[in-house]
Amino acid sequence: MTNQDSQPQNEESTAGDVATAAILAIGDELLSGRTKDKNIGYIAEYLTNMGIDLCEARMVSDDEDVIVAALNELRAKYTYVFTTGGIGPTHDDITADAVAKAFGVEIEHNPEAVALLTKRIEEGGRFKMNEARMRMARIPVGADLVENRISAAPGFHIGNVFVFAGVPAIMQVMLDAAAPLLKGGVVMMSETVESRVTEGDFAPLLGDVQGRYDDVLIGSYPWFRNGEYGTNIILRSRNKAALGEATGEVRGLLKELTKTLKMNRKK
Amino acid sequence: MTNQDSQPQNEESTAGDVATAAILAIGDELLSGRTKDKNIGYIAEYLTNMGIDLCEARMVSDDEDVIVAALNELRAKYTYVFTTGGIGPTHDDITADAVAKAFGVEIEHNPEAVALLTKRIEEGGRFKMNEARMRMARIPVGADLVENRISAAPGFHIGNVFVFAGVPAIMQVMLDAAAPLLKGGVVMMSETVESRVTEGDFAPLLGDVQGRYDDVLIGSYPWFRNGEYGTNIILRSRNKAALGEATGEVRGLLKELTKTLKMNRKK
Numbered sequence: 001m002t003n004q005d006s007q008p009q010n011e012e013s014t015a016g017d018v019a020t021a022a023i024l025a026i027g028d029e030l031l032s033g034r035t036k037d038k039n040i041g042y043i044a045e046y047l048t049n050m051g052i053d054l055c056e057a058r059m060v061s062d063d064e065d066v067i068v069a070a071l072n073e074l075r076a077k078y079t080y081v082f083t084t085g086g087i088g089p090t091h092d093d094i095t096a097d098a099v100a101k102a103f104g105v106e107i108e109h110n111p112e113a114v115a116l117l118t119k120r121i122e123e124g125g126r127f128k129m130n131e132a133r134m135r136m137a138r139i140p141v142g143a144d145l146v147e148n149r150i151s152a153a154p155g156f157h158i159g160n161v162f163v164f165a166g167v168p169a170i171m172q173v174m175l176d177a178a179a180p181l182l183k184g185g186v187v188m189m190s191e192t193v194e195s196r197v198t199e200g201d202f203a204p205l206l207g208d209v210q211g212r213y214d215d216v217l218i219g220s221y222p223w224f225r226n227g228e229y230g231t232n233i234i235l236r237s238r239n240k241a242a243l244g245e246a247t248g249e250v251r252g253l254l255k256e257l258t259k260t261l262k263m264n265r266k267k
Numbered sequence: 268m269t270n271q272d273s274q275p276q277n278e279e280s281t282a283g284d285v286a287t288a289a290i291l292a293i294g295d296e297l298l299s300g301r302t303k304d305k306n307i308g309y310i311a312e313y314l315t316n317m318g319i320d321l322c323e324a325r326m327v328s329d330d331e332d333v334i335v336a337a338l339n340e341l342r343a344k345y346t347y348v349f350t351t352g353g354i355g356p357t358h359d360d361i362t363a364d365a366v367a368k369a370f371g372v373e374i375e376h377n378p379e380a381v382a383l384l385t386k387r388i389e390e391g392g393r394f395k396m397n398e399a400r401m402r403m404a405r406i407p408v409g410a411d412l413v414e415n416r417i418s419a420a421p422g423f424h425i426g427n428v429f430v431f432a433g434v435p436a437i438m439q440v441m442l443d444a445a446a447p448l449l450k451g452g453v454v455m456m457s458e459t460v461e462s463r464v465t466e467g468d469f470a471p472l473l474g475d476v477q478g479r480y481d482d483v484l485i486g487s488y489p490w491f492r493n494g495e496y497g498t499n500i501i502l503r504s505r506n507k508a509a510l511g512e513a514t515g516e517v518r519g520l521l522k523e524l525t526k527t528l529k530m531n532r533k534k
Contacts, residue, residue, distance in 0.1 A: 028484065028486055029486055029501070030308075030311070031320075031321045031323070032312075032321070032455070033308055033310075033311030033313070033314070033315050033321070034312075034315075040297075040304065041297075042300070043300075044297070044298055045299075045301075046300070048299045048300050048301075054299070055328060056327055056333075057297075058323065059325075060322075061322060062486075088489060089467045090470040090474070091470065091474035091485075091487075092487060130468075132466065132471055136467070151491075167491075190301075199356045200397060200399045200403075201397075202399070203357045203358065203398075203402065204399055210359075217295065218358075219329075220359060222355060222434065224434075234296070264395075
């Protein structure tokens with residue numbers, strides 16, 4: 001979209017009314033294609049519903065230097081950063097260390113996390129506490145835990161960075177647990193106008209409408225399947241009145257256009 | 268994973284044996300969560316099968332400055348950059364302009380692209396050529412087209428940047444068309460060892476194996492569903508012998524461990 005003002009992307013923007021965010025998805029398995037990421041889309045939708053603008057997402061490998069550099073860039077730029085992946089007990093789980101390094105703090109066996117893990121393990125009776133499991137209690141000094149209602153091993157947050165698991169079900173309960181800490185904004189509302197015309201038929205008309213509504217973002221999403229085609233127009237705004245007006249205009253122009261195209265076909 | 272050498276991430280690495288890549292997925296609809304990206308995982312798997320290392324993926328909004336900055340950073344860093352999205356006919360399709368700007372070249376109505384689009388439109392008989400559709404023939408000067416066998420409107424490549432559509436079916440035929448131009452490497456082979464134990468039981472043992480195999484990447488992927496749990500160990504290498512050896516070791520230690528755990532449970 002051309003309307004950049006509505007989606008602030010730079011440092012000054014974080015001081016504004018709208019909270020911004022970035023996701024850092026961590027894991028070699030994502031970049032090899034073995035695991036298809038399901039977290040970015042989920043978090044994106046969740047944040048949109050809270051009125052937080054997700055401005056960027058990155059997927060990086062299990063490489064400490066790369067993670068530290070990305071973390072430091074993103075946390076300076078956006079209100080919140082959410083990481084997924086890399087907080088399990090194995091040698092390739094290096095997210096907590098990378099976060100500690102990015103913030104320049106030590107990492108320790110967090111007593112609260114140790115207690116949570118020990119309790120869960122003893123209750124279950126199936127597993128034994130050991131060095132590897134203790135690794136999941138290693139948390140940067142100064143961080144607060146994020147509850148994991150599924151498997152106890154917690155996420156954490158430090159500064160504006162939230163560190164979640166990579167397994168989608170666990171990431172989702174962590175996001176629920178963290179949500180009350182996030183400052184949402186006026187929620188972005190949206191309207192969808194479905195049509196059976198192609199973008200090529202209405203692009204300039206749609207551009208005109210966009211030009212007249214500064215605070216409405218208008219996106220155009222063509223689809224085709226089984227020989228059928230069409231375009232859905234999605235309008236998004238925090239201004240209900242403007243959203244309604246712009247949506248009315250788009251509906252009107254598409255109705256008119258569909259009629260014209262039908263007439264042309266009959267000729 | 269801890270073995271950084273096998274997945275080169277910096278400029279020098281592009282001169283090495285292994286081609287590297289980044290994906291830049293463009294579109295507000297991805298960041299709002301309305302559209303769930305399906306392209307990154309697909310391209311990731313495709314490149315892995317060609318022996319090209321995908322090192323990073325980014326998702327950015329329809330903001331020209333942001334796209335230009337990301338493009339210039341990524342194309343300097345990796346052998347190839349693949350973009351998806353933003354090459355349709357509407358006002359929010361700004362990828363071609365951003366690519367031209369990143370390369371410092373003009374953008375023009377590419378005669379070959381105009382011919383392709385005109386031919387397809389005339390054949391179909393359903394649509395008319397117009398200014399908006401002509402927009403899809405706007406290609407940076409010096410770029411070569413990438414064929415689109417589905418809807419004619421082409422992708423293109425310039426320098427080491429490949430520009431594809433966002434609609435997955437179209438992106439996929441464009442990737443097929445571009446593949447012969449890519450220099451793959453020795454394909455990364457992989458082995459999966461399935462287990463019904465948890466990461467916490469074998470993490471240090473697995474770390475030991477990783478420590479002894481420099482050219483094997485060992486990843487550990489826990490899963491649980493319906494009350495069942497386990498961990499799949501995935502080993503990846505370009506060295507078949509090392510991969511076989513390391514896989515044998517991992518199988519052995521998991522077999523041993525499963526036996527020990529069963530005995531402990533009986534006690």
